[in-house]
Each structure stands twice: as structure tokens, then as C-alpha cells.
Amino acid sequence: MVAESQQNPARRPTMTDVAERAGVSLKTVSRVVNGVQTVDADMASRVQQAAEDLGYRPNFAAAVLRSGSSTATIGLLTKDLRNEFYATIAGAVADVARANGFQLITSYSGENAEEELEAVQDLCRRRVDGLLIVPTSGDHAGLQKEMDLGTPMVFLDRRPEGLAADAVVLDNFAGARAGTGLLLDEGHTRIGILIDTLKMPTMSERLDGVRQAYADRGLPFDESLVVHNVATPEKAARRMDAILAADHAPTAFFCGNNRSGVGALRALWAHGRTEPLVCFDDFHLSDLMPRPLTVVSYDNYALGALGAELLFRRIRGEDFDPETVVLPTALSRRGTTTNIAPANEPTGGIQ
Amino acid sequence: MVAESQQNPARRPTMTDVAERAGVSLKTVSRVVNGVQTVDADMASRVQQAAEDLGYRPNFAAAVLRSGSSTATIGLLTKDLRNEFYATIAGAVADVARANGFQLITSYSGENAEEELEAVQDLCRRRVDGLLIVPTSGDHAGLQKEMDLGTPMVFLDRRPEGLAADAVVLDNFAGARAGTGLLLDEGHTRIGILIDTLKMPTMSERLDGVRQAYADRGLPFDESLVVHNVATPEKAARRMDAILAADHAPTAFFCGNNRSGVGALRALWAHGRTEPLVCFDDFHLSDLMPRPLTVVSYDNYALGALGAELLFRRIRGEDFDPETVVLPTALSRRGTTTNIAPANEPTGGIQ
DNA sequence: ATGAAAGCGCTAACAT
DNA sequence: ATGTTAGCGCTTTCAT
Numbered sequence: 001m002v003a004e005s006q007q008n009p010a011r012r013p014t015m016t017d018v019a020e021r022a023g024v025s026l027k028t029v030s031r032v033v034n035g036v037q038t039v040d041a042d043m044a045s046r047v048q049q050a051a052e053d054l055g056y057r058p059n060f061a062a063a064v065l066r067s068g069s070s071t072a073t074i075g076l077l078t079k080d081l082r083n084e085f086y087a088t089i090a091g092a093v094a095d096v097a098r099a100n101g102f103q104l105i106t107s108y109s110g111e112n113a114e115e116e117l118e119a120v121q122d123l124c125r126r127r128v129d130g131l132l133i134v135p136t137s138g139d140h141a142g143l144q145k146e147m148d149l150g151t152p153m154v155f156l157d158r159r160p161e162g163l164a165a166d167a168v169v170l171d172n173f174a175g176a177r178a179g180t181g182l183l184l185d186e187g188h189t190r191i192g193i194l195i196d197t198l199k200m201p202t203m204s205e206r207l208d209g210v211r212q213a214y215a216d217r218g219l220p221f222d223e224s225l226v227v228h229n230v231a232t233p234e235k236a237a238r239r240m241d242a243i244l245a246a247d248h249a250p251t252a253f254f255c256g257n258n259r260s261g262v263g264a265l266r267a268l269w270a271h272g273r274t275e276p277l278v279c280f281d282d283f284h285l286s287d288l289m290p291r292p293l294t295v296v297s298y299d300n301y302a303l304g305a306l307g308a309e310l311l312f313r314r315i316r317g318e319d320f321d322p323e324t325v326v327l328p329t330a331l332s333r334r335g336t337t338t339n340i341a342p343a344n345e346p347t348g349g350i351q
Numbered sequence: 352m353v354a355e356s357q358q359n360p361a362r363r364p365t366m367t368d369v370a371e372r373a374g375v376s377l378k379t380v381s382r383v384v385n386g387v388q389t390v391d392a393d394m395a396s397r398v399q400q401a402a403e404d405l406g407y408r409p410n411f412a413a414a415v416l417r418s419g420s421s422t423a424t425i426g427l428l429t430k431d432l433r434n435e436f437y438a439t440i441a442g443a444v445a446d447v448a449r450a451n452g453f454q455l456i457t458s459y460s461g462e463n464a465e466e467e468l469e470a471v472q473d474l475c476r477r478r479v480d481g482l483l484i485v486p487t488s489g490d491h492a493g494l495q496k497e498m499d500l501g502t503p504m505v506f507l508d509r510r511p512e513g514l515a516a517d518a519v520v521l522d523n524f525a526g527a528r529a530g531t532g533l534l535l536d537e538g539h540t541r542i543g544i545l546i547d548t549l550k551m552p553t554m555s556e557r558l559d560g561v562r563q564a565y566a567d568r569g570l571p572f573d574e575s576l577v578v579h580n581v582a583t584p585e586k587a588a589r590r591m592d593a594i595l596a597a598d599h600a601p602t603a604f605f606c607g608n609n610r611s612g613v614g615a616l617r618a619l620w621a622h623g624r625t626e627p628l629v630c631f632d633d634f635h636l637s638d639l640m641p642r643p644l645t646v647v648s649y650d651n652y653a654l655g656a657l658g659a660e661l662l663f664r665r666i667r668g669e670d671f672d673p674e675t676v677v678l679p680t681a682l683s684r685r686g687t688t689t690n691i692a693p694a695n696e697p698t699g700g701i702q
Numbered sequence: 703a704t705g706a707a708a709g710c711g712c713t714a715a716c717a718t
Numbered sequence: 719a720t721g722t723t724a725g726c727g728c729t730t731t732c733a734t
Binding site: 012055057058059060061062064065071073080081082084087088090091094098103104105106107108121122123124125126127145148149150262265266269283284285288289290301336 | 363406408409410411412413415416422424431432433435438439441442445449454455456457458459472473474475476477478496497499500501613616617620634635636639640641652687
């Protein structure tokens, strides 16, 4: 009798198999498995025994298909989980998803609008209940259709473009304005600005904040002090090497994100330079950096958590106008407060 | 005619709807949507137009159900994505999944064997094609059944217990032995050992490595120098405060992981102490720490990537005996090489 | 090349 | 309290 279930080792037992083995109807098995309706105790235990014997595992997708219920799944599109900024967001989203009994699919947002749209469509085919997107592309108009078709979306870190959707973003303008203002108020007027590509609205908002800080004080802003396309710490360090070696170098630096900030800090440290540094984004262990710096900090975890909460309101069917939450920033002193020159004597024979 | 599709705004259009609108059979739509078989060009474009008009999106789960094909999904169970160690693994797994055209569900491995089993079962109900597990619990025997039922699993960072499954782990013993040996060879004999709970086999392997380093040199090991249950940097720092204040304090420290290592480093730094520190696990920006330290480093990304590769071999149906990959460790000097005492003068009026 | 019928594993809506 | 029938959206026969 049991042999039948072994005719094809790859086939999983179904409710029908369990029903046969327990000598009850399919529906009775369904009731027992879902444990919702009252079933005769004897029957129930027979069913449970049969399910156990056969190694029955409910097919969630089949239940969803028939009942029209939700997949209890949300998707998160990000660029790179190894990056602290995205990892914190993913952790926050995972926490909120778990609290709601949802599973989380983490996917890649791609390099451009087409890749992003493809990723979104894949997740829509899988009928996720909602999507959180940390966009890398510029244009999101293509996503409007997917939203209209019933997949709510919330944007993180960047406002949606060409699309009316919820978003949780940072106050990039105010943060950069305050950070630059700090340096200006210390008497610096030639501030080197390191930013990633201006194609990212976050970056141009931050640069606007820098300009505003100058304007606030009636000071002229020298656009030639802006260094563009600094995408990695390595690039930042290399650019800094050149800048620091040049005549009439800036007397202070503002970095548009933590990647350029870390690179700049490394270069300043390596050259034993003490020019003050302000960096948008805090980062892990920044308080232990071997020289002072100031960071434009914010609640990275909240960025993800608030976005996820917003998404779940949509998933629950709440109807409200697209909402944009703007998270405030703060200036925080980081690094050790002693300025020390790096020593060069090796401490041991290890690599 | 179009009105019908709007009778229920929440209902997504199906292949049948598209077929009706295009005036073709259901099967023709299927052929067009899947783009596999040859279809008359006119018909095909009519179908595509109808699908476009209606906003048709294939139901992936329905296709999987009927065809018996794979869900093209793997699951990753970890504790906390915000932790650099897990985030790097997740990033690696995400990369491999994407290269294989799979989606990745990141789930929580829970605090104990029951939670872990529940999470696994949930993912099995969703018919993931395989599972990567960074276990937190001690006993994995409960998972054997799920493997037998057809869900391959690969364990990361910890060997499976009571279960024959693939794994990718670190050479904890050798790493700790070498790290401790370094300190012993510098003449230290009283080494303070900070470890997380010994319930984690990784930790007891590392402690065994410490003991072995003493044994290698014919030196006695004083078990009273082992500080247990140091789970967070904060705890580590607090324990260190007490240890450093006591008489006859250790003259060097070995930390079982990066959390305790960072905490110990903070405490040593705060007290201006120069006792050498060796820490299992490298961490981001460790090279810029304001005092020297040595880390037991390894390829964190490879841990995840190799595990995922192994899993995909199983998913492809390759049959081989359970395999355990042991990743080597190396000693690496980190931190700035200048030892400096922290200054206390605040640098500005900011928080 | 196209279509009709059956059915994947499950639940809803009815019986009884 | 239990069983029967139909059908979720799709693909797989098997006709034509």
C-alpha cells in the first residue's frame, strides 16, 4: 500500500495521497491540515498520522491559487547587500516583514531602468504583495503600470520619478547645507567637494545644499572645487592624492557619501593631513577613525522600517494619497579627537 | 467589451481574458506568452496587443503548479542582515542566485531549533529549490526529513549536527591556534580570552585552538582567563573595563569574534592601554582602527558563494556524498601602527 | 499551426 | 461533521 508513494521518488505526496491512506475524503484532510474547522478527533489523528507517514507538505502556491489569498511575500530591490547602507535597510525590512508573517524576496535593482523594470515584472509574476525599491535608475515611469495592476510600491532613499508612489527619503539638502555650513563657519572658504555622479538626484540635492550654505553666508561658490564621479573609496583616495599635492589645495573637504568619505579619510590620514572632513552618511566604527571627522547622520534603520510600514498599510488596503516621509539629518562628531600622523614601522612579520 | 475586465478591479486578467479579447484559443495565448512555439505572426501580434491592453501578467505559480517545473527560488536563513558577516554572505548568495536566474528569499533562522525548523518548513511549503542555512541552533536532526523530502540544504559557517548535509565552514581551530600562537611567541602567557557562548561549536573550536597553541609550546593554559558569554561589543567593553582594572590583568587578549573584538578594542583604546589584541574575524575599516590589532581573516564572500555553488550542484541533480569545504584563515595586521592615547578635549559644540 | 479537454494541488461552495 | 463537485490559471496531452 505504501509502495505507491514510492513509484516516483521525486513526486511529493499530495492531499489526495493522504486522504487515500487515511481513508477519508480530500476535504477532511484539508480541514485537518489547516486546523480551522472542527474535525472528529479520531479522524484527525488518522489524517495526521497518514500525513506524517507520507511526509506530506502542503503546497502553499496551490492553496494561494485556488483561494485567491495573498502570497504573504514582499520584494526588496537593492543594489548590493554588502554595502552597509543597503544591508541596514534590508535588515529593517526583514524585521518588519517577519513581524507581519511575510517572507521577503531580496532582488537586484539593476543598473538601469530596463533591468529594474524586468526585476519588478519578475516579482509581479510571482505575485508579491508589494515592493520596496531602492532605485538605481533615473526613470520609473515604466513601473506605473505595475502599480496600477495592483502591486503597491514604496521607494527608499530616492523619490520616484514620473510616478506617484510613496517614498521615504533623507533630507539631503538640509544635511549637506548644515555640514558645509559647519566648515564655512570655521573659516574655510575653499572646500573640496567629492561627489558621486550627479545623475543620482540624492547627489544633486546634496550639492545644492552645499551651494546653499555658501549663499546663506553671501559667499561665492567655486564650482571648480567640485570633484565628480567619485564612486568608490579607491577612486576618492586617488583623487585626493592629486588634490592634496596641488598648489592652493582646498582647506577642508565635504564628501557626498560614505564611500567617498572613507576614501578621502584614508588619503588625508596617509598624507598626515589635518584638513577637516565632513561626510554625508555615518558608517560603522566611524567613531574609532584615527582622526576627527564630522558625519551627516540619520536613522538608516528607520529608512527601511518606515518604508516597510508604509508598504504594509498599502497591502492592508488602506487608501491614502502618495506619501513622502523625509527623514531629518544631524551633524555628529566622529573619529578619535587626537590628530596623529601615521607611523611607518611595521609591527611584525605578518602580511 | 472592455467593461467586463473592470467588473472587479482587484482581479487580474488571465490568459482566458486575453484569449477572448484576441479571439483566439487559450492555448494560442499560452504559446505566444511563452514565446516558444511558432505562431502565426498576425495572431501573435493580436494576442500581444490584447495582453498589453488588459495588462496581462502571467501567473508564475500557476505555471509551476501545472508544469511541475521549478520555482527558481532558493532560501537563505540567517540571523541578522545588519551584521557584516551575514550581509556579506547574503550578498554572495544573491550574486550566485542571480547568475542562475533564481530569486532569493532571505529568512530568519530563529533563536532555537524549533524556530529554525518552522522557518525551513515554511520555505518548503513554498517549494524553494534549495536552502542555505547559517544556523543559530544546535540540533538540526529535524531538518533531515525536509532534505529527504527533496529540498537540498547547505550549511554555512557551522557544520550540520545530526544530519548529513553539505557545509562550508572556517578553519576555526587553526585560526585561533595561530592567533594565540602569535601572542605566545611575543612572550605573553596570560592571555585574556573573550568568547561568545560555547554552545556555538564555532566558539568551542576556536577555544580548542587557543588551548592547542599553549600545548604546542608546552605551556599551561589557565582556564580562569576565559571570559564567557560575551555576545555584544557593549558586553565585551564592560567586561574589559573590569578586567583591566583588576590586579594581575592579562598582558594580551584574544577575542573569539569581531563583536567582542570591537568591544575590547574600544575598551583598550578608552583606557589608553596598549596590550596586544588578536581578534577572530576581520571587519570593515579595521585597518583604520586607532591602535594596532591582529585579525584572523578569511574570505567571507567565498563562504557564501561556495555554499551557493554547492547548493546549485544539488539543485541540478548532481549526486555526491555530503561535502564539507573548510576555508583557510590567515593572520593580518590591522589598525594604525601608532599607539596613541585618546584625547578628551571636545572639538566642537555638536552632539 | 491551432484548439479542446484534462488536470497540477488545493479550497469554496455547496450538499448531506 | 463529512463528502462532492467545481475551478483557481496555467500547461499538457492529443486532436485536427
